[in-house]
Amino acid sequence: xxxxxxxLIIDMMNDFQFxxxxxxxxxxxxTVPSISQxxxxxxxREWPVIYINDHYQLWKADIALILEHVTNDISxxxxxxxxxxxxDYFLIKPKHSGFYGTALNTLLHELDVKSVAITGVAGNICxxxxxxxxxxREFEVYVPKDAIASxxxxxxxxxxxxxxxxxxxxxxxxxxxxxxxx
Amino acid sequence: xxxxxxxLIIDMMNDFQFxxxxxxxxxxxxTVPSISQxxxxxxxREWPVIYINDHYQLWKADIALILEHVTNDISxxxxxxxxxxxxDYFLIKPKHSGFYGTALNTLLHELDVKSVAITGVAGNICxxxxxxxxxxREFEVYVPKDAIASxxxxxxxxxxxxxxxxxxxxxxxxxxxxxxxx
Amino acid sequence: xxxxxxxLIIDMMNDFQFxxxxxxxxxxxxTVPSISQxxxxxxxREWPVIYINDHYQLWKADIALILEHVTNDISxxxxxxxxxxxxDYFLIKPKHSGFYGTALNTLLHELDVKSVAITGVAGNICxxxxxxxxxxREFEVYVPKDAIASxxxxxxxxxxxxxxxxxxxxxxxxxxxxxxxx
Amino acid sequence: xxxxxxxLIIDMMNDFQFxxxxxxxxxxxxTVPSISQxxxxxxxREWPVIYINDHYQLWKADIALILEHVTNDISxxxxxxxxxxxxDYFLIKPKHSGFYGTALNTLLHELDVKSVAITGVAGNICxxxxxxxxxxREFEVYVPKDAIASxxxxxxxxxxxxxxxxxxxxxxxxxxxxxxxx
Numbered sequence: 001x002x003x004x005x006x007x008l009i010i011d012m013m014n015d016f017q018f019x020x021x022x023x024x025x026x027x028x029x030x031t032v033p034s035i036s037q038x039x040x041x042x043x044x045r046e047w048p049v050i051y052i053n054d055h056y057q058l059w060k061a062d063i064a065l066i067l068e069h070v071t072n073d074i075s076x077x078x079x080x081x082x083x084x085x086x087x088d089y090f091l092i093k094p095k096h097s098g099f100y101g102t103a104l105n106t107l108l109h110e111l112d113v114k115s116v117a118i119t120g121v122a123g124n125i126c127x128x129x130x131x132x133x134x135x136x137r138e139f140e141v142y143v144p145k146d147a148i149a150s151x152x153x154x155x156x157x158x159x160x161x162x163x164x165x166x167x168x169x170x171x172x173x174x175x176x177x178x179x180x181x182x
Numbered sequence: 183x184x185x186x187x188x189x190l191i192i193d194m195m196n197d198f199q200f201x202x203x204x205x206x207x208x209x210x211x212x213t214v215p216s217i218s219q220x221x222x223x224x225x226x227r228e229w230p231v232i233y234i235n236d237h238y239q240l241w242k243a244d245i246a247l248i249l250e251h252v253t254n255d256i257s258x259x260x261x262x263x264x265x266x267x268x269x270d271y272f273l274i275k276p277k278h279s280g281f282y283g284t285a286l287n288t289l290l291h292e293l294d295v296k297s298v299a300i301t302g303v304a305g306n307i308c309x310x311x312x313x314x315x316x317x318x319r320e321f322e323v324y325v326p327k328d329a330i331a332s333x334x335x336x337x338x339x340x341x342x343x344x345x346x347x348x349x350x351x352x353x354x355x356x357x358x359x360x361x362x363x364x
Numbered sequence: 365x366x367x368x369x370x371x372l373i374i375d376m377m378n379d380f381q382f383x384x385x386x387x388x389x390x391x392x393x394x395t396v397p398s399i400s401q402x403x404x405x406x407x408x409r410e411w412p413v414i415y416i417n418d419h420y421q422l423w424k425a426d427i428a429l430i431l432e433h434v435t436n437d438i439s440x441x442x443x444x445x446x447x448x449x450x451x452d453y454f455l456i457k458p459k460h461s462g463f464y465g466t467a468l469n470t471l472l473h474e475l476d477v478k479s480v481a482i483t484g485v486a487g488n489i490c491x492x493x494x495x496x497x498x499x500x501r502e503f504e505v506y507v508p509k510d511a512i513a514s515x516x517x518x519x520x521x522x523x524x525x526x527x528x529x530x531x532x533x534x535x536x537x538x539x540x541x542x543x544x545x546x
Numbered sequence: 547x548x549x550x551x552x553x554l555i556i557d558m559m560n561d562f563q564f565x566x567x568x569x570x571x572x573x574x575x576x577t578v579p580s581i582s583q584x585x586x587x588x589x590x591r592e593w594p595v596i597y598i599n600d601h602y603q604l605w606k607a608d609i610a611l612i613l614e615h616v617t618n619d620i621s622x623x624x625x626x627x628x629x630x631x632x633x634d635y636f637l638i639k640p641k642h643s644g645f646y647g648t649a650l651n652t653l654l655h656e657l658d659v660k661s662v663a664i665t666g667v668a669g670n671i672c673x674x675x676x677x678x679x680x681x682x683r684e685f686e687v688y689v690p691k692d693a694i695a696s697x698x699x700x701x702x703x704x705x706x707x708x709x710x711x712x713x714x715x716x717x718x719x720x721x722x723x724x725x726x727x728x
Contacts, residue, residue, distance in 0.1 A: 061274045062246070064244070091241070092285070125712050132675050136642060136643065162701075278499075318459040320655055348489050425607035
């Protein structure tokens, strides 16, 4: 049984300029094939793809400025592979959760989706808190385990376990999720 | 006694493509000198100027795209006179109120302002509901009467009366507000 | 065509201890027959009836304490006629809008209603701002004109006009609304 | 240096009727001496104590009804030791976070506190998500490690580690927190 879903890509347009940022970039880069595969699948089905991204204190709804700001040697390979297409949505968020201080809930309502697939970084922070806010707002939550990354592998594992247990999230990997949604 | 205030400019980057849109554009244009004067004053004091604008169903934090979308024969004279400067903040909102589905509250907190001067259109809709949301969040509210416009003069009058009575808004005109804030 | 609706009764458990409070109480009392008729209709259909009420700075989810606090010579006749039944929901709100700082949105979602009939006081303040918040959250809004009251008749008229025009509210009186919903 | 803080007591008025509920009750009971000590300290300083509690699907701001509903053989010893006093605030919440669908943020603003001490259950769910929402709203967060409990010790440990790292929470135990605040 298929029903329309929205793909959320969190904080992948990232400058990785923070402690352990390089390590997170490495793990994030490993998720790019999975996220890309899922994104292509959503594009084929004409399902929505929504980037929700930190605004880097620019406080400006200006995608060009943000992309310019985050591009550097570490981030560029990731940005090139997974940056937003023209048809994708792009929202900025001021804090951890993709729902806090953003139009995400309204957009999801307007798109008439009841489930979200959450991907990106950091798995145990922004992904986790976005997943909880999605759960509190009654969305069905998928968090494909090969499409999120955290600074430390053990934090990623723990976050997945908590999302599965506490938020009823389905964490099967992207290849299986695509089958489920088909 | 002066304290830092934030200037909100609501929905002035507007295509005016709706019933009575041309009439609203005419009234909006009359407010431009007052809003500009206030904006200059805020710039001089290095106080924040925040545009909060409809996103025209683009759902994209992309100021260039939005400005392109709204520009037409009716709107262009207004846009040219009052468009955002590089140093101004620019947020998009999905609904009437500037606080709903936006980072405005977080931004105001970070800027450490306790009062807002609300200007723009429409006075009896987006300005009004933004003023109420500001009031509910404990901000002191100024709505200079010569800096807001509604489709009908009588609606503007009524909105001002209600904001003054119900939200304790100070509605003195821009010239007097500048004196008060100095 | 009928679909489940929720009846909101706003601030009718009221002490009316404020300027023009007695005048508002008189007008509020005039709405009681209409609200009661609508409430009975909702009870018969087993549709939800939700009181949303100021908490009078008690900050306590304690209906008994609130009813005790608001009861006085002016309010008692109204309270006796229209107080919550055991099966009715009862939420407290800290500010004007019934959605701000309350579980109303979550409750409406759980009840699976897409439309709300808003009644009570004051028509141009708490009813009005609740109606806007319902509209921003995509609910269909009914505000039966004989079931709301404001301090001044002209404010009530204006609020009805604005809700009809700006929020697409249906303001037909209770008797006609019952027919529409049947 | 001392500054006014609010004590949050989360979901301690609990029926523990869920898988591993008895185990959580046992761990929760172990936190009661610490929470009580902290509560007494707050009472002495006339600082606010705020209970935020699940409403058990009653959707009713009725503390008496909620206490009646949750009382059973397992919960009664805890409830007797730590139930709200008349002067304490009592809010109900519909979901995990104490900020979601509640007046908590408004109450904290009105009380003029900038920091919160979060206690109660479950440490890795409602306490954790409340802590994150407090952090996103710019509160300073204390989560005394001996005043929260989770179903599993390891979940409690992980939640404390995450709150310390990600939310900058201060997790020192109650005895040390009292010294810090004095």
